[in-house]
Amino acid sequence: MLKVGITGGIGSGKSTVCRVFSVLGIPVFESDKIARELMNTDTEIKQQLVDLFGTAVYLPDHTINRKYLAGIVFNNPSLLAQLNTIVHPVVRKTFFDWCEKQQTPYIIHEAAILFESGFYKMMDKTITVITSEHERIQRVMKRDGITLEMVNERIKNQWNDQQRMELADFVIGNNDDELVIPQIIEIDKKLRADG
Numbered sequence: 001m002l003k004v005g006i007t008g009g010i011g012s013g014k015s016t017v018c019r020v021f022s023v024l025g026i027p028v029f030e031s032d033k034i035a036r037e038l039m040n041t042d043t044e045i046k047q048q049l050v051d052l053f054g055t056a057v058y059l060p061d062h063t064i065n066r067k068y069l070a071g072i073v074f075n076n077p078s079l080l081a082q083l084n085t086i087v088h089p090v091v092r093k094t095f096f097d098w099c100e101k102q103q104t105p106y107i108i109h110e111a112a113i114l115f116e117s118g119f120y121k122m123m124d125k126t127i128t129v130i131t132s133e134h135e136r137i138q139r140v141m142k143r144d145g146i147t148l149e150m151v152n153e154r155i156k157n158q159w160n161d162q163q164r165m166e167l168a169d170f171v172i173g174n175n176d177d178e179l180v181i182p183q184i185i186e187i188d189k190k191l192r193a194d195g
Helices: 014-023 031-041 043-053 066-073 077-099 133-144 148-156 161-167 180-194
Strands: 002-008 028-030 106-110 125-130 170-173
Touching (some): 002 014, 002 161, 002 180, 014 028, 014 106, 014 180, 028 031, 028 077, 031 043, 031 077, 031 106, 066 077, 106 180, 125 161, 125 180, 133 148, 170 180
Parallel strands (some): 002 106, 002 125, 125 170
């Protein structure tokens, strides 16, 4: 079974692309979603986050205060790296445990910072989803209800499309003038043949 990493800049449409793979019967591991779940449920992670960021990192209902956390780490590369050091190893273990239960020619591992984290080296193939920066900014501002400045803070913590494309085995263009589904079907055929 092939492990296929999929990534793309914030607002590129990774999640939409992953939903199409899912419709094609391919299991998708959403690492960012799993990381959020673990920050809410894993007692060791929770304690480390409180130690690092203080009790305000959790809301009164004991769920992660995402706005508070984002406001701290997206402006502080050192704290972002420390956050990743706490969460990523647990996400990786969860991913490999999940992989053992899958029975398909390949699986998808969706991660916003697949290349930046170095996790792409553990994948057999990689896909990057690209979209114009203007379109990405508009999507994220609308989706998350945040300002242009906040979107730009997040973008500057990620690689650009060119950097991702240099390492990717496949590139999916997700602009308004490109049809995404035929691109995904073509990649699916190739991966099924290789898997």
